[in-house]
Amino acid sequence: MEFTASDTQKLVFQRKSHSDETLLRLYESLLIPRRIEEKMLILLRQGRISKWFSGWGQEAISIGAVNALKADEFILPMHRNLGIFTGRDIPLERLFAQFQGKKSGFTKGRDRSFHFGSIEHHIVGMISHLGPQLAIADGIALADKLSGEKKVTLVFSGDGASSEGDFHEGLNVAAVWKLPVIFVVEHNGYGLSTPSEEQFAFKYFTEKGPGYGMEAVRVQGNNVLEVYDTILKLAEDLRENPRPVLVEAITFRMRGHEEASGTKYVPKQLMEDWAKLDPVDTYETYLKEIGVLDDATEESLNKKVKKAINDALEIAFAEKALTADLEEELADVYAPFSQKVIEPAGTSTEKRFVDTISDGLRQSMERCPKLVLMGQDIGEYGGVFKITDGFKTQFGGDRVRNTPLCESAIIGAGLGLSIKGYKAMVEMQFADFVSVGFNQIVNNLAKIHYRWGQNADVVIRMPTGAGSSAGPFHSQSNEAWFFHTPGLKIVYPSNPHDAKGLLTAALEDPNPYLYFEHKMLYRSISGQVPDEYYTVEVGKAALAKEGTQVSIITYGMGVHWAIKAAEELGISTDILDLRTLLPWDQEAVKKTVKKTGKVIFLQEDTLTGGIGAEICAWISEHCFRDLDAPVMRVGSLDTPVPFASPLEKQFLPVERFREKLKDLLEY
Structure with missing residues (x-):
């Protein structure tokens, strides 16, 4: 799509019934990320911070959204959503320490810019792959729905990132499961330098919503009041009537994709047209026109904001340079967990390998009400290997969930459930199919605790192995794909006793597991297995x-x-x-x-x-x-x-x- 004059018409602000206090609060919220951006660009040129992704020109979207949601509702921002972090009152000194790679930053120097989250502030940060965030939002919203909490989750995507398969999977799952997620697409016309017409063959994202069976709304993203009112109204509705909505915010990025890349690829006239719609300047002018903002208040707020920024920068710059600690680095790869092995007790019964997996899964579901099973055909059908046969009747469809054919989104949803204190078991119908969800495993599940301290309480069951003449895509042994990835745990039982005990142990651990189960062992071997719940020590041959x-x-x-x-x-x-x-x-x-x-x-x-x-x-x-x-x-x-x-x-x-x-x- 190419932006035209119709997209750059003068902004029309509508006060409606908003008080002076609300209008000024939005103004101050807009000032903070803009003034930080001004300072950051100076510091970047001085070499005092690293790479910077600017949201200059797009601030109204973040500010409108963050002010419209409740403080305990999760937001999943992207590169250009500085206003989400400042709008949630994250201490600026910690934010600046994050940008500088200091120890007091949210990732202890392990990741940069906005690649972090804070459960305290109900923010889940992005990874560079962009699309996976949408599925995490699905999982958070699913947890809220299961818990009966009337909340919404809001997640951002750019127009370029919408080309990723994760965008489709995230929207599709939310629509099928009627999850209260607001998907905000910041449509600024470019994915780095690639214009929208080279990304997709439509003009507006509002055309996509109906295809997923969801409502779609378009707003002028530079109009903070329009964004605020739209999100506010949608959130109130979705809390009572859970379902996803796609919100397209038309906007423009006035700086480069990141500062070093520049904007030479943007036509000069287009830059000039959008400069007239600057979200800070236009809103400021509007407030003065209606008598809500005067010169004295403007000056006072600017002084307040600049002082807060400078004071926080002094604290961040005064913090000593980070010192590498080998013991701490290794310790933070996994969420802390000390396994207490539960010894077998009671009677034992001769059981097949496949039956012990089912037993372990069933008993774990009985012990942990917040354990949710997800996978293709695991509901009424009981899974292709019948391991979950009867589970939906016993535990209900909320906890035993048939999924669409979208491995990436379901693994991401498992992580979202974990963020809200749930456990997730995701069944790959065949281990071969996990390749479609590879990114979620190796870049989200495996790294999230090391990056910002969030555990990933997800177990992925992997029916694996050859011997049944099933060919190249139903027979692979792919455990080595993951063996190289710090942050994962991998178990692979060879007998019925360990099949049950290792699965129950994996489900107790708050860290991400890959549980490999050989298909040719399912019904070919049996053994005496305790009927009651027990675990096997992980990490022990x-x-x-x-x-x-x-x-x-x-x-x-x-x-x-x-x-x-x-x-x-x-x-x-x-x-x-x-x-x-x-x-x-x-x-x-x-x-x-x-x-x-x-x-x-x-x-x-x-x-x-x-x-x-x-x-x-x-x-x-x-x-x-x-x-x-x-x-x-x-x-x-x-x-x-x-x-x-x-x-x-x-x-x-x-x-x-x-x-x-x-x-x-x-x-």
């Missing part, structure tokens, strides 16, 4: 078999391959079942290596870059003196998982493992 000749380190289906090979070859082996892949049990690995002196790592995942590579490297570095042979590893072929049975059999490492094991014994 277990010996599936004890011996003296060689150590086989493995997990998941590999445990069963190893046991069978050792029995058939008549070998005395230590078979170490890792159970937890992140963090993995270094002491148990060291102990078995020292015991046998010969080590082979077995994984179903493709060989290159797998978990075995890391652990074998660690053994070579830390246990070299205990070795009597080279450390060996075996995995599946470095190809996609094939469909035809003979090809799949060749792909899997079973036969290659037997031959490699013989070689190791003979070394």
Whole structure:
């Protein structure tokens, strides 16, 4: 879309019934981000702060919105929403310390500018990927709806960010679940330098709302009273009649995407036209015209605002430079949690692997009323593997939620639930499909506690593995995709007892988990499993078999391959079942290596870059003196998982493992 004269007509302010106090409060709210921007641009040129994303010209949207909502309603801002932070009365000295990378900033120097949140101020900050914020807003609104709280959530997007799939997923989920979310699109005509006509083939976002089954409203975003009145009215309505609404705020960005990029790509006439609609200047003129603002009050408010900014800057600049603390950095990757293992008690019953997962999930739901399950077809259908069969009848549709086909939004909604004190279990129908939600996991769930102290109480169940001739997209072992990401925890049980105990343990922990469950184990193995609730220690490996000749380190289906090979070859082996892949049990690995002196790592995942590579490297570095042979590893072929049975059999490492094991014994 190209902005035209009709978009830059003179602003028409309507006082309605607003008091002088309200009008002046909005004026002062507008002044604060504008005066901060003026100061920040000077400091940026002086090299005293880092990269700056300016909202100059767009302030009325943030100020209108933040003043229209209640203080305890969540707002999820973006780059250009400084007014949201100042409007929620965040201490300016902490805000400036954040911009400077100081310890008292909200991220302790770990992230910059507006990439932070504050639960105290009911703000959830963005990540650079932009779109994922919308799904988090869905989760917060869902929590409010489940709790019976009459609240709305407001989330921002830019017109450029609307091209991301997360925008579609966020709106779609909110519409389907009738969540009280106000989606505000700041339509300023450019995504960095790319004009709107190169982003989408429509002029106004109000055309999109009906396609999602939601109302859409367009406002002149530079008119603070129009924005304020619109959001105020919508919020009052949505609190009583929950549903999402799309609000398009037409505006313009008068500075570069970030200060260094400039605005040379913008036609000069367009800049001049929009300069006449400056949200601060036009509102100030209006207030003077109606006699609410005089020169003395204007001067007084400006002095007050400038003094507050300068005083806060002095405090922030006086704070000493940050000193790196290795222990603190490592400690803050995960939310604090000390697991108290619940030992099994009572009777045990012979159960299949699949049934113990269902038991653990059901008992966790019974123990934790704020645990919500989400996934495709998990409701009446019970999931494609029937693990949640009967759950909707027992726990209700609010807590056992069928989802649209949108993995990213559902994982993001899980994080939103966590922000409001809920727990979420998200089922991937197949582990392969998690790639669609990869960004939410590795950049939102995994990093949020390290960045600003917010835990992500989300467990993602991942039906995984080959062996059923299901081809490249229903058979992958993708645990190594996540093994490299600090902030995640990964468990992978090999037997019915651990399947239940590791799942319950993961659901107790406030940190994000990936729980891998091998599909071929579901109905092929059984074991005695306690009927009552219990947990298994996370981070602790277990010996599936004890011996003296060689150590086989493995997990998941590999445990069963190893046991069978050792029995058939008549070998005395230590078979170490890792159970937890992140963090993995270094002491148990060291102990078995020292015991046998010969080590082979077995994984179903493709060989290159797998978990075995890391652990074998660690053994070579830390246990070299205990070795009597080279450390060996075996995995599946470095190809996609094939469909035809003979090809799949060749792909899997079973036969290659037997031959490699013989070689190791003979070394």
